[in-house]
């Protein structure tokens with residue numbers, strides 16, 4: 429068991445709330461209000477002058493959102509954190525804070541498709557060039573970095589699950605004077621704490637494992653106060669993707685069980701990935717835990733991976749015969765999900781990273797939920813039997 433894990437278990441028990449206003453409730457209240465009133469003119473002007481720090485309007489400071497931000501900052505070992513209305517809200521505000529027209533970004537290939545589309549649309553219109561590299565190839569990254577303003581990381585990457593030596597990539601970024609940002613949604617702070625590996629800023633789609641219950645769309649970025657303050661001051665108020673109090677409250681609730689959920693996702697997914705790898709009908713399994721060892725700094729694996737079928741399986745029949753696995757995007761909740769590669773390739777949205785990076789049409793992505801390994805394996809086996817073409 430790694431050190432981060434034990435620290436985490438203790439943290440998940442913390443109740444963060446303002447005792448004075450919460451009637452000693454064990455769960456912090458939802459401060460569901462758009463604005464906060466002042467008793468006097470003097471109090472109001474002091475707040476506007478910045479002489480006192482207190483909530484004014486919920487697009488700025490909201491106590492429930494702040495409770496979530498403080499909890500996430502502790503989990504990531506960060507000085508500060510900032511919540512967003514979605515993971516994409518966190519990604520766009522973070523990137524737009526630190527780049528300007530004419531700058532260049534280096535990104536690992538196979539990043540989350542909508543991050544890729546942000547780079548290929550809005551950033552492109554700002555004359556910002558993005559160079560994609562194989563994040564496992566440190567020499568290629570070293571060669572791409574000179575002159576780059578920012579390196580955008582995700583490890584493991586979406587769909588194909590390429591896992592990187594995050595500490596080595598952060599060191600390269602430092603050497604070349606590039607700001608490093610990583611999407612840590614897959615591993616969560618239970619299994620990977622990038623700031624400790626030298627990355628400048630870590631962000632999440634909190635819609636995934638941080639929530640854990642498929643009932644929230646949210647995002648967060650964490651790092652040194654000086655960098656988080658710039659996002660808080662220069663981008664979030666104007667782009668406006670502020671996290672809502674109720675969603676923050678659901679996140680605080682969900683994060684208390686992150687440790688045990690992640691352990692359950694890890695053991696079920698690893699076992700199912702290992703069993704799939706033994707089947708003749710399966711060509712490749714993309715799961716970082718199947719190799720000899722995990723990259724340094726990655727202390728465990730989550731429930732999301734993909735695999736490819738050889739010829740001889742009707743993938744549509746396979747999907748339609750699954751009973752526990754549901755066809756659906758997103759992941760990180762209690763439920764098991766499947767997304768077929770062919771469906772992703774059929775997507776109309778442009779630019780389409782799936783085409784760009786040669787996504788295998790015979791691959792499917794699984795999210796292994798909390799229903800239990802044997803029930804899920806039985807479901808997969810039964811669907812494979814029905815879908816096998818003799």
Ligand SMILES: *Cc1c(COP(=O)(O)O)cnc(C)c1O
Pocket residue numbers: 514515516517540582586611613614632633634635636645646647758
């Ligand atoms: C879902 C996802 C995002 C986007 O998050 P939203 O909360 O849907 O905006 C970003 N990165 C990864 C890896 C994701 O899976």
